[in-house]
Amino acid sequence: MAYLEDLAKAKRAGRAWTCSCGADNPAHYDACHDCQTPSWTCAACGTVSPQQQDACIECDCTTASEAIGDREEGFDLTYEEWVTKQIGPRRVGGRYDYGNADSEYEVLAIERGPRPTWPTWQITARGADGQVREHHTGWDARRDRIITEAPADTQGAPDQTQ
Known part of the structure; x- marks a missing residue:
């Protein structure tokens, strides 16, 4: 009965999660x-x-919290290190692809934050369709790839990213 009680409490609080098996x-x-x-x-x-x-x-x-430590123990990564891990190799002026058809984009700006609300950091990018969008999807080395490196004059200049 503990499972059903725990589940009912979690659902009332909006904190239940659904497994891929449907449970x-x-x-x-x-x-x-x-x-x-x-x-x-x-x-x-x-x-x-x-x-x-x-x-x-x-x-x-x-990024799983288990990978960087939990809040009670203290994080293994600082906020800056975590954001750097999320941004990955992306730089202003570079072109990247996230593995789907027509998913190539150019990075226009990187805002590292921290900001008081989610997302705490974000990237402004122009997609293949010309649309400018803001996103906060972390770099995934398994599927994301570099199309064109950022120009050398912006790559090392930290003031180019916000």
Whole structure:
């Protein structure tokens, strides 16, 4: 009965997570109640997501809090180190691709933050369609790739990124 009570509390609080098998789970469960698939907690927003997913189901962050330490222990990474890891090799003026058809984009600006609300950092980019968008998707070396390096005059200049 503890599972059902925990699940009801989590659903009322809006903190339940759904496994890829379809089962709902309380936020503090580190594995699915039905299939025992492990979960992970997002370092940025604290949402619990199924392990099979590449990114957080709430904010698309790809860094698990388990990878950098939890809030009680103290993070292993500073905020600046975490943002640097999320931005990856992207630089203003460079062109990158995130692995989908027509997903090439040029980085126009990088705002490292911290900002008081989510997203705490963001990248402004122009897509292949010419649209300018802001996003905060972390670099994923498994699927993201560099199309063209940023010009040398902006690559090393920290004042070019905000």
